[in-house]
């Protein structure tokens with residue numbers, strides 16, 4: 513069954529939105545520290561970091577980077593509680 517013009521428009525809109533929010537690995541890694549810190553601080557995901565979250569969900573390499581950073585941040589906190 514072919515898509516109606518309305519459905520097609522919706523689909524294109526969705527695709528456009530996805531592309532707007534999609535980061536490449538370089539962009540993701542530029543923001544991943546900020547993302548990790550806000551996650552550890554228990555903050556809700558800021559608008560500019562939602563794309564990072566999305567990228568991490570689909571990119572294993574960046575997710576590994578994120579996990580490593582997260583571990584590092586956690587151990588830094590444990591070693592130096594200066595709040």
Ligand SMILES: [Zn+2]
Pocket residue numbers: 536537538540567571572573574575
């Ligand atoms: Zn990536």
